[in-house]
Structures are given as C-alpha cells and as structure tokens.
Amino acid sequence: MILEETYTLANGVAIPKLGLGTWFISNDDAASAVQQAVELGYRHIDTAQAYGNEAGVGEGVRNCGVEREQLFVTTKLDAGIKTYNEAVASIDGSLQTLGLDYIDLMIIHSPQPWGEFGQSDRHFAGNLEAWRALEEAYNAGKLRAIGLSNFLIADIDNMLQGSKVKPMVNQILAHVSNTPSAVIKHCQDNGIIVEAYSPIGHGELLKNPSLIDMAKKYNVSVPQLCIRYTLQLGLVSLPKTSNPVHMKSNADLDFEISAADMATLQQMKTIENYGDASVFPVYGVKQYD
Template sequence: MILEESYTLSNGVEIPKLGLGTWFISNKDAEQVVKEAVKIGYRHIDTAQAYRNESGVGDGVRNCGVKREELFVTTKLDAGKKSYQEAAVSIDKSLEKLGLDYIDLMIIHSPQPWSKFGGDDRYFEGNREAWRALEEAYKAGKLRAIGLSNFEKEDIDNILENCSIKPMVNQILAHISNTPEELIQYTKEKDILVEAYSPIGHGELFKNEKIKEMAEKYNVSIPQLCIRYDLQLGLLPLPKSENPEHIKSNAEVDFTISKEDMEILKNMEAIEDYGAASIMPVYGGGFDLKSIISYIFQRIASIFR
C-alpha cells in the first residue's frame, strides 16, 4: 500500500511517498481534514505560510491520535522572504503557528516573490540568504530536512554552489501532459527528490478525453491515474482534497501503467489553460492582484454551493 511506502532523502530522513496537499483549505477546516487523512492512513501533510492554514494543520497533527514522530509535516517559507533575518524570524513563526517542536521539511516556496514570478531577476542573493537561515534552523534541530520549490536549474545551482547543506527536495508542477523532464532529470542527478504539486493539473485533466479513456482502460479514476503516473516517474505527488472519500481514493493506486502508456501520457498535449487558476503565477499567469482576489472569492463561493 502506497501509504506505507517512503522515499529516503539525501540526509537519510524517510518521507512518505504520498502526501496530502492543503492549498486553499481554510484554517478552520484544516484540522478536521488532517484528522480524516491520518485516519485513512496518510502520514505526510503539506502546508505553507502562504496558505494561511498552518495553525489548523498543526491542530490536526497534534490532535489526530497518532504519535508526532510517525507524521511528516512540510511547510514552505514565504516566497517574499529574501533576507536572512526575515527568513529566520519566519521559520520560528511557522513553528509557533503549527504548535510543533520541529518541522520535518521546510522549503523555499519560490525563487522569486510571487509579484515578480517569471521575471528576469532570479533573486540569487536573497535565496542564498534565505537558505542560510534554513541551514541554521536545520543544524539547530528545528527542521529535519530543507529544500526548494519552483526552482529551475539556475536557481538550484545558485544554492548548490553556495551551501553547506544541499537541498533535499524540489517541489514543482508536474503532471500528465506537463512533465518538465530535463528539470526532473537534473534535480535527480543532484540527489534531490522531486515532489509534484497539482498532480491532477488543478482539476483540468478531468476534461481530457484521452486521459479519461486511459483511466477506464485501467479501471481507475482520473486522479488515480494521474497520481500513479507521477509515482512511476519517481516523484512524490501531493494531491489536495477536503473530501474524505477522495482522499482515500487518491491513495488506492496499487496498479502499474505500462511503459507504452506512460510514454503516451508523458507526450500528451500540454495544458495551456488552467481555467480560473490560470491567473496564478505557477500556472503561467502574471501577478494581477485584482484577478487573484477574484479567484479566491470564486473558490470560497464554490465551497458553499
């Protein structure tokens, strides 16, 4: 069962092969979602400072009935923290909000602040400073592992060439039809585990008839096919759901996609439009505050439909 399997990071720490993403899960709902996931068998929970639900996630971790050492908690350093002092203070704030003595994995959410995402400035110096703060927290025992998110090759090299502790993880957008093979291969060559957020393409892959046909061929759901795809690439998928049935179903991936079908899935036409989420920087959009606020209200409204 995939929930009982793990990868081993470069520092020897074990990380469960499947995690629960919590993006856009409200702070008030996060505790119950975490409890349900843990009851199902999940032991890996992924949050972020930017999600504004760390305290709810922490409540779920502390009150789920499973020993803390059996759980793996990830959070992300806000993308705008590009100085040592800011990052150091922010790390301690996450510990406080989560209500935990240590965090299993903390990663820099983006090499660039979200308002500058995709721009020419890669913030090399700021990332080195943020990384120094993560290294010190790691050495102090506050963090069991440290890593990156949304980092391209040049951003990874900037850290590798200036660090005393190498990154253990790079969390990126990777799903059927959007598989950055060169970045994945390069990251693995550096002994850095690749995590895959939005393994179902933020829900857009439900609209793909070819993927639907492939899922039917294996007698599985589209999310199960997508999650299995990432696993067979040696990635760690982080599907997000608040629905206990979906959370459970997402872990039922005990099947194998053939080599031929993996190639078909890998080479499917890439998603160019992520729907309403296209305005978000990670899905190719620029930082338009009005659009992002509008999107957030759409998501909130959808909860009450």
C-alpha cells in the first residue's frame, strides 16, 4: 500500500512517498481535511506559511487520533524571507502557529520572492542566510529535516557549496508533460529527494485525450496515472485536495506503468497554459527551460 511506503532522506529520516497537499484549502477547512486524510491512512501533510492554513493543519494533526511521531508534517519558509533574523523569527512563528513541538521538514519556498520569480537575481546570499537559520533550528531539534522548493541547478549548487547541513529535499513542479529531468537528476546525484507538487498539472492534465486513453488502458483515473508516474520517477508525490473521495482514489495506486508508457509520458508535449493557475509565478514562468 503506497501510503505505507517511504523514501529515506540523507539524514536517515523516513519520508512517506505520498502526501496530502493543502494549497488552496482554507484555514477553516484544513483541520477537517487533515483528519479525513489521516483516517484514510495518509501520514504526510504538506503546508506552507504562504498558504495561510498552518493553524488549521496543526489543529488537524493534533486532533487526528494518531500519535504525532507517526505523522510527517512539512511547512515552508515564506519566499520573501532572505535574512537570518527574519528566518529565525519565521521558523518559531510556524512552530507556534502549527501548535507543534517540532516540524518534520521545513523548506525555503522559493529561491526568489514571488514578485521576482524568474528574474535574474537568484538571491544567493539571502538564501544562505535563511538556510543558516534552518540549520540552527535543525541542530536544535525544532526541525527533523530541511530542504528547498523551486530551486534550479545554480540555486542548488549555491546551497551545497555554502551550507554545513546539505539540503535533503527539493520540492518542484513536476508532472506528466513537465518533467524537469536535469534538475531531478542533479538533486538525486547529490542525495536530495525530489518532491513533485501539482502532479496532476493543476487539473489541466485531466483534459488531455492521450492521458485519458492511457488511463483507460490501466483501468485507472487520469489523476491516478499522473501520481503513479511521479512515484515511478522516484519522487515524493503531493496531490492537493480537500475531498476525501479524491484522497482515497489518489492513494489507490496498485498498478505499474510500463517502461514504454513511462517513456511516452516523459516525452509528452509541455502544457502551455495552466488555466486560472497561470497567474501564479510557478505556472506562468518557464523556470526549467
């Protein structure tokens, strides 16, 4: 059962292969979503300061009826925080908002503030300052693991060269038709686990006739096919939903995509328009070109 399977981070910490993404789940609804997911067997919950739902997620974690040690909770340092002092305060702020004694994984949400996403300044110095705060919190036991999100190869190398504790994770946009193979390989070559957010392409992949046909071949849904694809690439998959029916279906992955079909999926034409999500920087900028 995929919900019981894990990868191992560079520091030996186990991270569940499938998690619940909570982007766009309101703070009011987050506790219920987390509790429903945990009841279905999910043990990995992903949130962020920028999502505005850390309080609800924390409430769900505390009240789900499962021991805290059995759950893996991720949050993200706001993308605009690029100084040591701000990062220290923000890490403690997340712990307080979540209402947890520790966070399993905390990552820098983006190498650039969202308003500068895709521009030339990669904020190398600022990211190392924020990382120093994460390292200290990690060494103090506040965080069990630390990592990155939306970091490209140059950004990753900056962190590898300037850090004492190496990044353990890089969470990136990765799905059928958008598989940044060079970034994934670079991470994996350096012992960094890659996490795929929006594995269903923010819903746009549901409209793809080729995927619909291939899903029928395996007698699965398009979301199941897409999530399975990211897992077979060796990635953590983080589909987001507040619907327990979808949560259950997303975890029903007892099938394997053939090597030939995996190759087809990797070569599929890149999505050019993410619909309403295109207003968000990660969907509107061709960051991996």
